[in-house]
Amino acid sequence: MQVTMTVNGTEVTRDVEPRILLVHYLRESLGLTGTHWGCDTSNCGTCVVLVDGEPVKSCTQLAAMTAGHEVTTVEGMADGATLDPVQQGFMEEHGLQCGFCTPGMMLTARALLDRNPDPAEDEIREAISGQICRCTGYATIVRSVQWAAAHPAAEGTTASEVPA
Amino acid sequence: MTTVEERPAREANPSATAADRPIGFGRIQRKEDPRFVRGKGNYLDDIVLPGMLHGAILRSPMAHGRIVSIDTTEALAHPKVHAVITGTDLEGLNLAWAPTLSADVQAVLATDKVRFQGQEVAFVVAEDRYSARDALELIDVEYEQLDPVIDVRRALDPGAPVVRTDLEGRTDNHIFDWEAGDAAETDAVFAAADVVVKQEMVYPRVHPAPMETCGAIADYEPIDGKLTLYETTQAPHAHRTLFAMVAGIPEHKIRVISPDIGGGFGNKVGIYPGYILAVVGSIVTGKPVKWVEDRSENLMSTSFARDYIMTGEVAATRDGKILAVRTNVLADHGAFNATAQPTKYPAGFFHIFTGSYDLQAAHCKVTGVYTNKAPGGVAYACSFRVTEAVYLVERMVDVLASELGMDPVELRLKNFIKPEQFPYANKTGWEYDSGDYEPTMRLAMQIAGYEDLRREQAEKRARGELMGIGISFFTETVGAGPRKHMDIVGLGMADGAEVRVHPTGKAVVRLSVQSQGQGHETTFAQIVAEELGIPPEDIDVVHGDTDNTPFGLGTYGSRSTPVSGAAVALTSRKVRDKARLIAAAMLETRPEDLEWEKGRWFVKGDPGAGKTIAEIALGAHGTVALPEGVDGNLDAEVTYDPPNLTFPFGAYICVVDIDKGTGKVHVRRFVAVDDCGTRINPMIIEGQIHGGLADGVGMALMEFIGFDEDGNCLGGSFMDYLIPTAMEVPDWETGHTVTPSPHHPIGAKGIGESATVGSPPAVVNAVVDALAPFGLTHMDMPCTPARVWEAMQGRPTPPI
Ligand code: FES
Ligand code: FES
Numbered sequence: 001m002q003v004t005m006t007v008n009g010t011e012v013t014r015d016v017e018p019r020i021l022l023v024h025y026l027r028e029s030l031g032l033t034g035t036h037w038g039c040d041t042s043n044c045g046t047c048v049v050l051v052d053g054e055p056v057k058s059c060t061q062l063a064a065m066t067a068g069h070e071v072t073t074v075e076g077m078a079d080g081a082t083l084d085p086v087q088q089g090f091m092e093e094h095g096l097q098c099g100f101c102t103p104g105m106m107l108t109a110r111a112l113l114d115r116n117p118d119p120a121e122d123e124i125r126e127a128i129s130g131q132i133c134r135c136t137g138y139a140t141i142v143r144s145v146q147w148a149a150a151h152p153a154a155e156g157t158t159a160s161e162v163p164a
Numbered sequence: 165m166t167t168v169e170e171r172p173a174r175e176a177n178p179s180a181t182a183a184d185r186p187i188g189f190g191r192i193q194r195k196e197d198p199r200f201v202r203g204k205g206n207y208l209d210d211i212v213l214p215g216m217l218h219g220a221i222l223r224s225p226m227a228h229g230r231i232v233s234i235d236t237t238e239a240l241a242h243p244k245v246h247a248v249i250t251g252t253d254l255e256g257l258n259l260a261w262a263p264t265l266s267a268d269v270q271a272v273l274a275t276d277k278v279r280f281q282g283q284e285v286a287f288v289v290a291e292d293r294y295s296a297r298d299a300l301e302l303i304d305v306e307y308e309q310l311d312p313v314i315d316v317r318r319a320l321d322p323g324a325p326v327v328r329t330d331l332e333g334r335t336d337n338h339i340f341d342w343e344a345g346d347a348a349e350t351d352a353v354f355a356a357a358d359v360v361v362k363q364e365m366v367y368p369r370v371h372p373a374p375m376e377t378c379g380a381i382a383d384y385e386p387i388d389g390k391l392t393l394y395e396t397t398q399a400p401h402a403h404r405t406l407f408a409m410v411a412g413i414p415e416h417k418i419r420v421i422s423p424d425i426g427g428g429f430g431n432k433v434g435i436y437p438g439y440i441l442a443v444v445g446s447i448v449t450g451k452p453v454k455w456v457e458d459r460s461e462n463l464m465s466t467s468f469a470r471d472y473i474m475t476g477e478v479a480a481t482r483d484g485k486i487l488a489v490r491t492n493v494l495a496d497h498g499a500f501n502a503t504a505q506p507t508k509y510p511a512g513f514f515h516i517f518t519g520s521y522d523l524q525a526a527h528c529k530v531t532g533v534y535t536n537k538a539p540g541g542v543a544y545a546c547s548f549r550v551t552e553a554v555y556l557v558e559r560m561v562d563v564l565a566s567e568l569g570m571d572p573v574e575l576r577l578k579n580f581i582k583p584e585q586f587p588y589a590n591k592t593g594w595e596y597d598s599g600d601y602e603p604t605m606r607l608a609m610q611i612a613g614y615e616d617l618r619r620e621q622a623e624k625r626a627r628g629e630l631m632g633i634g635i636s637f638f639t640e641t642v643g644a645g646p647r648k649h650m651d652i653v654g655l656g657m658a659d660g661a662e663v664r665v666h667p668t669g670k671a672v673v674r675l676s677v678q679s680q681g682q683g684h685e686t687t688f689a690q691i692v693a694e695e696l697g698i699p700p701e702d703i704d705v706v707h708g709d710t711d712n713t714p715f716g717l718g719t720y721g722s723r724s725t726p727v728s729g730a731a732v733a734l735t736s737r738k739v740r741d742k743a744r745l746i747a748a749a750m751l752e753t754r755p756e757d758l759e760w761e762k763g764r765w766f767v768k769g770d771p772g773a774g775k776t777i778a779e780i781a782l783g784a785h786g787t788v789a790l791p792e793g794v795d796g797n798l799d800a801e802v803t804y805d806p807p808n809l810t811f812p813f814g815a816y817i818c819v820v821d822i823d824k825g826t827g828k829v830h831v832r833r834f835v836a837v838d839d840c841g842t843r844i845n846p847m848i849i850e851g852q853i854h855g856g857l858a859d860g861v862g863m864a865l866m867e868f869i870g871f872d873e874d875g876n877c878l879g880g881s882f883m884d885y886l887i888p889t890a891m892e893v894p895d896w897e898t899g900h901t902v903t904p905s906p907h908h909p910i911g912a913k914g915i916g917e918s919a920t921v922g923s924p925p926a927v928v929n930a931v932v933d934a935l936a937p938f939g940l941t942h943m944d945m946p947c948t949p950a951r952v953w954e955a956m957q958g959r960p961t962p963p964i
Contacts, residue, residue: 017294024293033210034203036426038375039459043882046375074203087201091193094851098681099200100375100426106201125890132882134375134427135681137854138890 003067007032008076016063022056023047025063026073034074034103038132045131048104049073055108057130074103077110085148086110095144097135104131109145118149167902187762188694191847194686195700196679205424208379208396209456216381217246219445219455220296221438222286222303223465224278227536227875228312228325231274231285231305239288239302244295246449248303249287249441251275261330262410262440265433265653266510268339268501269330270539272437278307279327279499280538281877282464287441289449293456312536312875313337315964316473316496319533327499327534337534339501344515344592345490345527353488353525357479361567365559366944367552368963369471369496369537369869370862371463371885372544374680376426378466379456380439382446391446392419395439398428398678399718402655404710406435411443422708428680429859429920430543433504433720434467464880467504467540468869471496472552473962476517476560484570486579488525491517491556495532495541503541504720505548506650506657512542512549513641515592519557520601520639520813521579526591536875545859545920547642548721554638558925559942562635562932566941571618572635572929573609577602580637587906594641596811597905597913598841604901605637608815608837611899617819625937630822634930635815638922642914643726643810652717656805659723660714661731663692663739664799667785669778671698673735675707676716677728682916683848684724688732690844691910695736696743696777697763714801722812722914725844726905731804733909738800743784746798747775749791750783810905810913814838816857816926822934827953829931831861831892836923837899841913846900853919854896860923862888864931868946868963 004013007030014029026032026049035058038046047058050072077084086109089095096102105128112119112127119127124145125138133141185192199205236248251273254260261269274285286303290296311325318324319337328334354360381394391413397403400420408415425432438455445453457466473494479487495511497503505512511530518526542548561579565572580601581588588596609615617633624631647656662674673692675684684707689700706712716728740760747765748755751773758765758774766774775783784790784798819833836853843849866886869879879885904911924945931947932940935955943951943960954961 019294027210031212032203033207034205036207036376037209038377038426039882041459041881041883044375044459074201078202083201090201091197094194094847096197096200096681097683097851097855098375098425098427099196099205100207100681102200103203121895129889129891132375132887132889134373134429134859134887135855136851137856137858137896138893139854139895140851142890142895 001064003063005066005068006070008072018064020063021059022061022063022066023058026058032073032075036100036103038100045104046101048107048131050107050111053111053114055111072107074106077106084110085151086113086145089144089147093143093147094140095136101131101133105133105141109148113149117152187697187699189690189844191845192686192700194683195689196683196685207376207424207426208381208394211381211394211423213381213383213452216452216454217289217291217449218293218296219287219289219442219453220300221284221441221461222300223461224274224281224283224285226278226307226309227281227314228310229278229307230310231277232308233306234286235304236286239299242290242295242299242302244291245288245299247289247445249273249444249448254444257444259411259440259444262435264500264502265504266501270500270502272440276330280536281875282461282538284437287445289445289453314536314871314873314875316494316533316535319535327536339497339532339534340510341529341531342510343527343529346525347527350488350490350525350527354477354479354490357487358482359480359567360477361560361563362475362477363560363563363942364473364475365556365942366962367470367472367474367555368945369468370544370867371468371869371879372429372431373463373885373887374427374429374431377457377459377462378432378436378438380442381452381454382442383452384443384446386450390417391443392421393443394421394423396425396432397422398432398680398720400678400708400710401676401715402652402717403435405655406653420710422678425678425680429545430469430720431467432680433543434502436466459882460880463869463885464877465538467543468538469540469542469544469546470552471541474552474556476556478560478564480564484568484575484578486521486523486564488523489518489557489560490527493528493530495530496535496537497532497541498535498537498539500539501532502539504652505542506644506652508649509548513547514549514553516550516594516639516641517553517556518590518592519554520581520637522581522585523591528592537871545856545917547640547917547921548644550640551921554921555925558636558638559928562929563941573605573614576635576637577605595808596639597808597907598903599639599811599813600903601637601813604813604837604839605815607899607901608817608835611837611897612817612833612835614817630824630934632820632822632930632934634818634926634928634933636922636926636929637815639811639813640918640921641809641811642722642917643806644721644723645809646807647805655717657717658803658805659716659728659731660801660803661728661735662714662801663735665739665777665781667782669698669781670702672704672706673732674713675705675728676714677719677724678708680719682724682852687725687844687848691729691732692736695733696740698777722916725912726810726908726914727804727806729912730806730909731802734804735800735802738802739798742794742800743777743780743798745791745794746784746788747780750775750780750788807907810841810908812838812840812913812915812918814918814922816922818926818930820930820934822931822952827949827956829865829947829952831894831927833897834894835897836919837901838915838918839901839903840915840918841902841904841908842911843902844912849915850898852915853898856917856919857896857923858888858893859920861893861927864924864927864945865947870964
């Protein structure tokens with residue numbers, strides 16, 4: 001079947017099997033492999049993307065159900081060479097190790113900051129509580145989100161200034 | 165030498181800006197992060213090769229059964245299926261069984277029997293991942309169910325079903341008995357001791373469960389016979405050699421590539437049947453074949469960890485001098501003995517159960533047995549079973565403290581090995597390299613406000629509230645290991661490194677180890693930077709590709725910094741020595757007249773006359789007349805054989821509150837003071853510790869792979885195998901002391917597993933401390949609300 005949705009600001013139409021999950025559609029049909037897959041039971045949250053600005057586990061919904069909606073993946077977070085403050089915060093505060101949970105964590109953080117620009121620690125913890133990170137023990141993820149909250153514009157953060 | 169450094173305040177630990185970024189050791193941002201935060205990591209499942217097919221594995225639904233027949237007709241008829249492979253097909257290729265890392269064999273696909281639930285039975289290769297799974301449903305397998313061996317305590321009973329009927333002459337489930345220490349000497353000390361305490365404890369089966377599951381892509385090129393194998397592996401070189409041995413493909417025709425790895429923790433050390441099946445699939449179909457397991461496959465069939473039933477005993481004087489420790493262990497190794505550990509040590513490094521204490525005697529006996537459960541045993545950041553050892557001794561010391569009515573910190577302080585006793589020969593054969601334990605313990609107490617916590621606890625107890633304070637002081641043994649003692653399937657545990665400075669002064673360092681998130685691209689660049697004065701951003705770190713890196717055994721057991729880090733430091737020093745000779749020629753002086761400052765050789769007494777490493781590199785590649793015996797270019801290679809292991813240590817304090825009504829344990833605070841010797845990047849070190857602490861809380865409170873009496877795995881998904889989220893862990897409070905390793909070139913000891921090893925006893929000790937009003941002196945992990953509540957009712961039960 002034909003499915004049309006907006007992904008990272010661009011409208012895309014693809015012929016897909018009706019049963020294909022959004023996570024597989026993004027990864028395999030669109031080649032957006034920054035969205036990960038980590039479990040069979042919708043527990044891990046490595047697949048989180050934003051659908052119309054809200055965090056959604058992309059393994060819990062079919063690509064077909066997403067028709068007509070706006071999807072943001074990690075690849076859509078930076079504005080060209082300028083990183084989202086959340087991305088910058090994760091680098092500043094060591095919010096990632098293996099990086100596998102990171103796209104989902106960052107997108108949830110982005111959605112949180114959009115509705116609550118100055119979240120308390122427990123609000124951050126609650127926001128990411130549907131997602132598992134096996135590497136960081138979460139404290140640095142919390143700090144990363146706090147860094148982003150404290151640097152909403154993160155001005156001048158361009159790719160060339162990021163340490164190589 | 166020990167330096168106690170104050171815990172840096174959060175604000176005083178900023179990331180270095182471009183201007184004050186250290187050239188060498190210090191806190192810098194990670195070089196790998198820019199790609200990860202953009203979603204541009206390159207994990208195994210992200211790789212797509214032209215014409216690639218997808219594999220899926222049919223697995224056994226039962227723990228023990230005889231295969232009567234397998235019918236693949238319908239699956240083969242599926243329009244998108246290219247091949248269906250069974251054990252019988254593999255028998256024809258002599259690949260039905262593969263050697264394990266512990267001198268046993270493991271079925272790649274079952275031929276005669278299935279021996280655990282989730283065992284590999286058939287492999288489908290199809291055009292896409294959905295069709296491959298569809299086709300699994302079309303395979304018809306008839307089994308005759310057999311009685312399984314599930315309770316490890318019954319595995320050696322005379323009438324127990326024999327798991328390994330495939331092994332000639334096997335009549336029982338016994339794998340090995342292994343001992344360390346002197347039994348007679350230890351028994352004598354016990355016989356004469358005032359106080360003896362004894363406790364049986366279970367370290368339950370848990371799973372590393374990295375967020376990325378295991379997988380492989382095999383690309384066999386029939387014309388030149390070259391196999392390119394992408395794998396989620398922590399040990400690419402060892403895998404290549406083993407593949408050459410197992411599959412009979414010449415080693416120079418195999419290239420193993422380990423791309424970005426989404427967490428390993430020991431789960432990605434072994435060679436799983438799926439990897440071999442991807443290779444067979446590619447050979448059979450002539451196309452690249454990708455196989456990626458799902459989460460249930462990961463939890464049910466790949467390397468589990470722990471599963472030790474330990475009986476510990478401590479002998480002591482009435483005033484709290486610990487004299488001896490002994491233990492008997494029953495080790496459940498599952499259906500195949502597939503643990504990954506040095507050959508001479510079937511129980512890994514469990515014989516460091518003597519801990520941080522100066523003992524007169526010690527003895528352990530470990531018995532390994534087969535059961536109808538998934539194989540494995542060494543995984544999940546355990547430092548080759550130091551985890552079990554530390555849990556045993558740290559739990560036992562608390563049992564003794566409660567028997568003596570002594571404060572658990574006081575008891576530990578009284579028995580620590582003293583700084584002047586290092587290097588310390590313990591009673592089971594280890595030589596601890598360096599240590600100064602008391603300042604580390606005291607720093608943890610200071611950060612925690614130990615006295616105040618005890619006061620608070622007394623007040624709360626008086627009010628009937630349940631608050632517990634748990635202590636753990638661990639000594640690790642990592643960085644395996646001296647090749648004369650340590651090998652894995654005959655491969656000595658040394659690692660290579662190669663450093664090459666390019667003509668313009670930028671450099672590349674090639675490593676045999678492989679990062680799974682530890683930040684090797686940063687840490688190893690910093691070691692080269694420290695030694696050569698080249699900024700870390702000008703150093704490319706190459707790893708995870710056997711065609712482009714020197715041979716070595718890989719990353720596990722916290723061995724990257726102790727072994728490869730040493731190799732990199734020594735290689736860099738070799739480059740520096742060569743640079744000196746070239747600089748002398750360029751400056752028309754003698755090498756001995758030159759002095760080194762970071763990044764530059766200059767003439768003693770004339771600091772203005774010198775050459776930077778970049779200038780020397782250009783000279784080495786250019787037309788400078790090179791001195792006698794010096795070849796061109798600026799590079800070196802070293803294979804490092806560590807003279808000893810390293811012994812990081814730490815003091816952990818955990819504070820818990822327990823809800824009286826529900827038994828729910830809340831970890832309120834966790835203080836961790838670690839000593840890993842010289843610190844390369846404090847930010848990365850802290851991250852490693854945080855991750856391990858979360859592991860410890862997970863194991864202590866919720867993680868558990870259980871089985872029912874039929875052998876059905878009860879921890880086969882993230883619905884049942886619970887991992888801490890941000891809600892279950894506190895904001896970690898860390899501090900550190902620095903006691904360098906005397907035998908490591910930069911004094912670093914390794915940190916990757918310290919917290920996973922050290923934290924579970926701190927949490928359990930805190931839980932038991934909180935439950936002391938109920939007269940409890942022990943309860944087994946996991947301390948789930950239901951189990952804690954049962955313990956409060958006087959029914960603490962071992963996990964099943
Ligand atoms: S893949 Fe685990 S929640 Fe979606
Ligand atoms: S960084 Fe590895 S799972 Fe979060």
